[in-house]
Amino acid sequence: MRVQQLILxxxxxxxxxxxxLAAMTxxxxxxxxACPYFATPDLTAALRRQLPGAVIAGCSTAGEIAGKRVHDDSCVITAIRFAHTTVAIADAIICDMADSHDTGERLAQALPHDGLTAVFMLGTGVAINGSALIAGLQANLPPGVTVSGGLAADGGAFLQTWTLGPRGAADNTIVAVGLYGERIRLGYGSHAGWEAFGPARKVTRCVDNVLYGLDGARALDIYKLYLGDHxxxxxxxxxxxxxxxxxxxxxxxNVFRxxxxxxxxxGSLTLAGDILADGYLRLMHSSTNRLIDGAETAARGVAPHADAQGDQLALLVSCVGRKLVMGDRAEEEVEAVADLLGGAACIAGFYSNGEIGIAQPHGACQLHNQTMTVTVLSEA
Incomplete structure (x- = not known):
């Protein structure tokens, strides 16, 4: 496996x-x-001209990750040539938020299943129920197939996000990359680093990912009470x-929304994923140091693969909310992950509107918010 990267x-x-990148086929x-790279056909056309044999997938971001750096208004392109692994791609148009689960089903059915080991999924970051999307996908994949990825972002505007796949760049399409073969090695880690303030509030009315009531009061009123001037x-x-x-x-x-x-x-709040209808919600806040500690915890569970042949790739998907809290210190969480990986992996990733991953070994894939999620990829 070989990995090469460039930053536009x-x-x-x-x-x-x-x-x-073309030279390595x-x-x-x-x-x-950043969104402008996807809003015109120039990038997609150039990628198709220069890399005609490659599966191409991507998305817009709230910040691009390459190496130990966080970039804005750039485009990070990472090319992978496998020795023993094959790749397939599928996409599906999402009509609206209510179509999220069915879109996941269609996406899973569009991917070939024979030999499928893992899926890397990139979804739109607005007008979507991320947890329903994942549920629909997983229910229609073969047992044991792992899923990771993230939801596209637009710099925190929550207006229009982009994915890149077989149809080119689109603002209404979910893209899934399938990895096939017995010699692919994958490791996962995910952690947050937020702390609670205020009491847990009972969910008294919700529909899927729309929260209407907390403790019998309008959810938005309760939320505003805690936010104050914010x-x-x-x-x-x-x-x-x-x-x-x-x-x-x-x-x-261990799931945040x-x-x-x-x-x-x-008086309602639309959250990025489904809510536990009989559960409780607790408001969280954080500091830069706590978020960096959380990123380190995510990386500790993903040791570099000792039997790796060739290069390794670490895909980092972190939340736009973390970036807003950390400000100019956002790079420190990326540096923390890179240092723990020990320079063994090329690092690529982005700041997202939602992270898709496994929080602990052998755990279920979930939609996360406000986490650093790490996927390490190599071949044996």
């Missing part, structure tokens, strides 16, 4: 910039970039104050 800082002469190319900046300020989901027995689920939208008339 402008959209001029993309063909020439891609020449080093990659099997898979992952593209994470409430005037909703929904964007909701990235700084996610919910942690608790079970009916007040047990931690970010606010995607608010409805002043109905």
């Amino acid at each position: 800082k402008n959209r001029a002469d993309i063909d020439a910039a891609l020449a080093p 990659p099997d898979l190319v992952l593209v994470f970039g 409430a005037r900046d909703l929904p964007a300020s909701g990235l700084l104050f996610p919910f942690e989901m608790l079970t009916a027995a007040h047990e931690k689920s 970010t606010i995607l939208a608010v409805d002043e008339e109905q």
Whole structure:
């Protein structure tokens, strides 16, 4: 397995910039970039001209990750040539949020199943129920197939996000990359680093990922009470104050939910994924140091593969809310992960509207918010 990476800082002469990647004839190319790279056909056309034999997948971001650095307004392109692994790609159009589960089903059915080991999925970051999407996908994949990935972002605007796949760049399409073979090696880690403030509140009314009531009161009213002056900046300020989901027995689920939208008339909050209808929600906040510690915890569970032949690739998907909290120190969480991986892997990734991954070994794939999620990929 060979990995090569480049960073585009402008959209001029993309063909020439891609020449080093074309020389290695990659099997898979992952593209994470700012929205303007996807809003015109130039990048997609150049990728198809220069890399005609490669599977190409990507999405828009709230910040691009390459090596130990976090970039803005750039495009990180990572090319992978496998020795023993084959790759397939599928996509599916999502009609609206209610179509999320069915879209996941269609996506899983579009991927060939024979020999499928893992799926890397990139979804739209607005008008989507991420947990329903994952549920639909997983229910229609062969047993034992792992899923990771993330939801596209648009710099925290929550207006229009992009994915890149067989149809080119689109704002209404989910993309899934299938990895096939017995010699692919994958490791996963995910952790948050947020702390609670205020009591747990009982979910008294919700429909899927729309929260209407907490403790018998309108959910938006309760939320604004805690946010104080930050409430005037909703929904964007909701990235700084996610919910942690608790079970009916007040047990931690280690799953967080970010606010995607608010409805002043109905007093509701639209969250990035489904809510436990009989559970509790607790408001969270954090500091830069706690978030960096959380990123380190995610990386500790993903040791570099001792039997790796050739290069390794670490895919980092972190939440836009974490980036907003950390500000200029956002690179420190990426550095923390890179240091723990010990320089053994090429690092690529992005800041997202939702992270898809496994929180602990042999755990189920879930939609996460406000986490650092790490996937390490190699071949034996």
